[in-house]
Amino acid sequence: MRYPPISFLRPSSIRFIASFVILFLGCLTANISLCLPIIPSSLETLSVDGHFSFHGIEHAARDFGNRYQFLPQAVLHPKSVSDIATTIKHVWQMGPGSELTVAARGHGHSLQGQAQAHQGVVINMESLQGTEMQVYTGNFPYVDVSGGELWINILHESLKYGLAPKSWTDYLHLTVGGTLSNAGISGQAFRHGPQISNVHWLEVVTGKGEVINCSKNQNGDLFHSVLGGLGQFGIITRARISLEPAPKMVKWIRVLYSDFSTFARDQEYLISAENTFDYIEGFVIINRTGLLNNWRSSFNPQDPVQASQFESDGKILFCLELTKNFKVDNTNINQEVESLLSQLSYIPSTLFLSEVPYIDFLDRVHVSEVKLRSKGLWRFHTHGSIFWFPKARYTILLKKFLEKFLKTPAMAPFLSTQLTNQSKSDKLISFSLKILREVDSLIYSIFRWDNRTSAVIPEEDIFYLVAFLSSAVPSSTGTDGLEYILSRNKRILDFCKTARLGVKQYLPHYTTQEEWRTHFGPRWEAFAQRKSAYDPLAILAPGHRIFRKATPFL
Numbered sequence: 343m344r345y346p347p348i349s350f351l352r353p354s355s356i357r358f359i360a361s362f363v364i365l366f367l368g369c370l371t372a373n374i375s376l377c378l379p380i381i382p383s384s385l386e387t388l389s390v391d392g393h394f395s396f397h398g399i400e401h402a403a404r405d406f407g408n409r410y411q412f413l414p415q416a417v418l419h420p421k422s423v424s425d426i427a428t429t430i431k432h433v434w435q436m437g438p439g440s441e442l443t444v445a446a447r448g449h450g451h452s453l454q455g456q457a458q459a460h461q462g463v464v465i466n467m468e469s470l471q472g473t474e475m476q477v478y479t480g481n482f483p484y485v486d487v488s489g490g491e492l493w494i495n496i497l498h499e500s501l502k503y504g505l506a507p508k509s510w511t512d513y514l515h516l517t518v519g520g521t522l523s524n525a526g527i528s529g530q531a532f533r534h535g536p537q538i539s540n541v542h543w544l545e546v547v548t549g550k551g552e553v554i555n556c557s558k559n560q561n562g563d564l565f566h567s568v569l570g571g572l573g574q575f576g577i578i579t580r581a582r583i584s585l586e587p588a589p590k591m592v593k594w595i596r597v598l599y600s601d602f603s604t605f606a607r608d609q610e611y612l613i614s615a616e617n618t619f620d621y622i623e624g625f626v627i628i629n630r631t632g633l634l635n636n637w638r639s640s641f642n643p644q645d646p647v648q649a650s651q652f653e654s655d656g657k658i659l660f661c662l663e664l665t666k667n668f669k670v671d672n673t674n675i676n677q678e679v680e681s682l683l684s685q686l687s688y689i690p691s692t693l694f695l696s697e698v699p700y701i702d703f704l705d706r707v708h709v710s711e712v713k714l715r716s717k718g719l720w721r722f723h724t725h726g727s728i729f730w731f732p733k734a735r736y737t738i739l740l741k742k743f744l745e746k747f748l749k750t751p752a753m754a755p756f757l758s759t760q761l762t763n764q765s766k767s768d769k770l771i772s773f774s775l776k777i778l779r780e781v782d783s784l785i786y787s788i789f790r791w792d793n794r795t796s797a798v799i800p801e802e803d804i805f806y807l808v809a810f811l812s813s814a815v816p817s818s819t820g821t822d823g824l825e826y827i828l829s830r831n832k833r834i835l836d837f838c839k840t841a842r843l844g845v846k847q848y849l850p851h852y853t854t855q856e857e858w859r860t861h862f863g864p865r866w867e868a869f870a871q872r873k874s875a876y877d878p879l880a881i882l883a884p885g886h887r888i889f890r891k892a893t894p895f896l
Contacts (some may be wrong), residue, residue: 384436385416385463388428392421394467407453412885414804415442416619419469423545423553423579426465430577431551433463433881441891443884448517454851456572456885459863465518468492470579475499483585485543489519489578494705496583501701506588508534513707519578524849525797527620528680529663532613538569539584539792545580549877553579567872570797572850573883574869575876589667592620592703593679594643598627598659598692599767605660608686610734612664619682621665621703634692641694648691662688665703681733796869798846798862851886 385394395417420426433442441464450457458464476486476823483505487496493507494514500506506569510528511521522544526537534540543557546568554576556565567575599605605624612618627633633654634643643649666682668675683693731790791799815822838845852858859866873880873889881890 382434385429386678386715388432390418390420390422390428391427392419392425394418399464401450402447402466403458405450405452405457407455409453410455410458412455412458414462414464416443416463418463418465419674420465420467421469423470423547426547426577426579427551427553429463429465429551429860430547430549430881434550438891439880442881443891444577444881445521445883445885446489446573449492449515451516451520452885453849454885456851458885460884462884464832465577467517467577468488473752477503477505477585479503479505484582485516485585486580486582488580489517489545491518492516493518493521494708497701497704499678500585501588504588505585506700507537507540507583508586509537509540510704513711514705515708515711518581518583522569522578522581523571523573526594527848529623529665534623535618535791536616536797538795538797540584541569541581542584543582544568546576547579548576549879549881563872566792566794567796567876569795572796572798572886572888573870573880574873574886574888577882589700590670590822591668592698592700593666593668593675593708594641594696594698594703595619595664595666595683596637596661596678596692597664597683597686597688598661599688600657600659604687605662609662610686611685612682613663617682619664620667621663623663625661625663627654627659627661630659633659634694641696643691644693644695649694652689652691662686679800727758796872798850798865800844800846801863829846853887 384397388394396415397416399417400411401412402417418425418429420429431446433440433444436442439462443459444465445457445459445462446465446467447457448467452458467488470488470490475488475491477500478484478486483503485500485505485507487497492515493511496518497506497514509526509530511526512528521537522541543555544565546554546556547566548554548564554561554564556562556568558565564575568578599608609622609624614620630636631654634649634652637643666675666679667676679695791797793799817823820826847861850861852861862869880891884890
């Protein structure tokens with residue numbers, strides 16, 4: 343039977359939600375599908391190693407964003423890759439007349455219902471965690487892992503061999519398939535690139551139920567399609583991740599600046615230097631009372647007396663956060679750090695240092711998670727948006743944001759430089775500005791990028807990652823409430839569109855075909871053609887609302 347080309351989601355077919363907004367959680371009235379699930383007898387007859395659940399599956403209609411609740415008909419708990427292939431092939435064989443769709447769910451960290459499948463099948467990918475990880479040592483070490491494995495588990499296992507993945511996200515309790523379907527970015531990316539640039543091989547189940555092995559040299563089109571592909575071309579069931587020798591300890595450092603130009607110059611120097619730190623990011627800190635005293639719980643001041651006299655109240659400050667990896671027998675690590683710091687122009691009295699195990703630094707966000715969970719606040723923590731910005735326009739947005747949305751016109755003198763002196767190279771520069779409740783913003787550094795993947799970035803050699811994040815207080819109707827934050831995000835996005843800044847979303851979410859076409863730009867046709875090749879009935883990842891299931895020719 344021949345099926346027509348993919349048909350696309352129409353604006354009228356879905357509920358409008360705040361467009362161009364990503365990364366937000368909150369305590370709010372959810373959009374809930376009230377249709378009761380219908381137990382599909384055909385799924386009950388499938389022979390699988392795992393099992394289907396048809397009752398008590400409300401958890402599959404929730405995610406970290408806590409906004410949308412679309413109830414599936416069933417949840418598959420696979421014990422093998424063949425379980426996933428059998429299920430998808432069954433839906434494929436039902437043809438275009440069936441509205442059944444399939445969504446892969448990892449650790450439930452989606453924010454806009456992307457891992458939900460209204461009246462469809464949700465696959466609990468963490469059920470595949472039982473597949474044994476295999477670490478290979480040698481000159482080019484790697485680890486083979488399940489697509490449902492958590493990065494924190496990969497870290498623990500690989501450290502047994504003195505190895506670790508090269509590139510991380512700040513939060514490690516996410517699945518491999520989830521981050522590789524987007525990009526996976528943290529402060530090591532300036533050196534190794536995002537996580538999708540550190541994958542050797544994938545096992546993928548396509549929208550036809552085919553299990554295909556792929557790499558750069560084998561089925562390369564599928565390999566690059568799936569990486570950053572938002573789950574549209576196949577479900578990642580296994581991945582081969584590049585490893586490197588792991589350090590035992592890290593020197594963890596924070597320094598402050600009062601001048602943006604100096605701060606930016608120092609960071610650009612560090613991310614382009616051959617001999618530099620192993621992790622580079624920064625904070626923009628606005629009007630924090632007792633800032634350095636708060637740091638004392640985790641860091642030691644280089645000069646306690648001067649640090650105690652430093653006043654942060656009412657100031658706009660810029661902080662570089664840096665780490666240097668080392669082995670316990672490295673007696674020169676202090677001299678190495680001092681040499682690197684001597685090249686910087688930070689405020690001397692604000693130098694704070696700490697020495698922690700490598701694993702403690704990488705899993706640092708989990709410490710905050712435990713505290714927030716104990717207070718019932720973890721699921722109501724962060725809201726905001728993340729974008730890629732062309733380099734020349736980064737400071738335009740940052741200045742506008744701080745002047746208009748943070749009400750801090752004093753920031754303007756620090757942002758007059760357009761950073762036009764950066765030399766061109768094969769390195770792509772990214773920064774992120776994260777507006778948090780306690781730490782107002784965060785700035786990442788540069789990284790390499792493979793533009794053959796499906797991830798969309800600005801069409802320039804140099805660009806920035808700008809992330810606006812803030813925390814909403816449940817039930818608040820003020821400036822710390824969700825509705826205000828969403829309204830602010832929309833104003834930022836409207837400004838970007840009006841000013842034609844050429845931004846692209848990271849973790850994109852749109853509601854119309856026109857928006858998705860704009861997002862992909864000249865790459866849209868290739869994206870749609872790949873969809874037609876690997877998932878022609880649009881069975882997979884319906885929560886992204888990019889495609890809707892095909893209908894037969896009349």
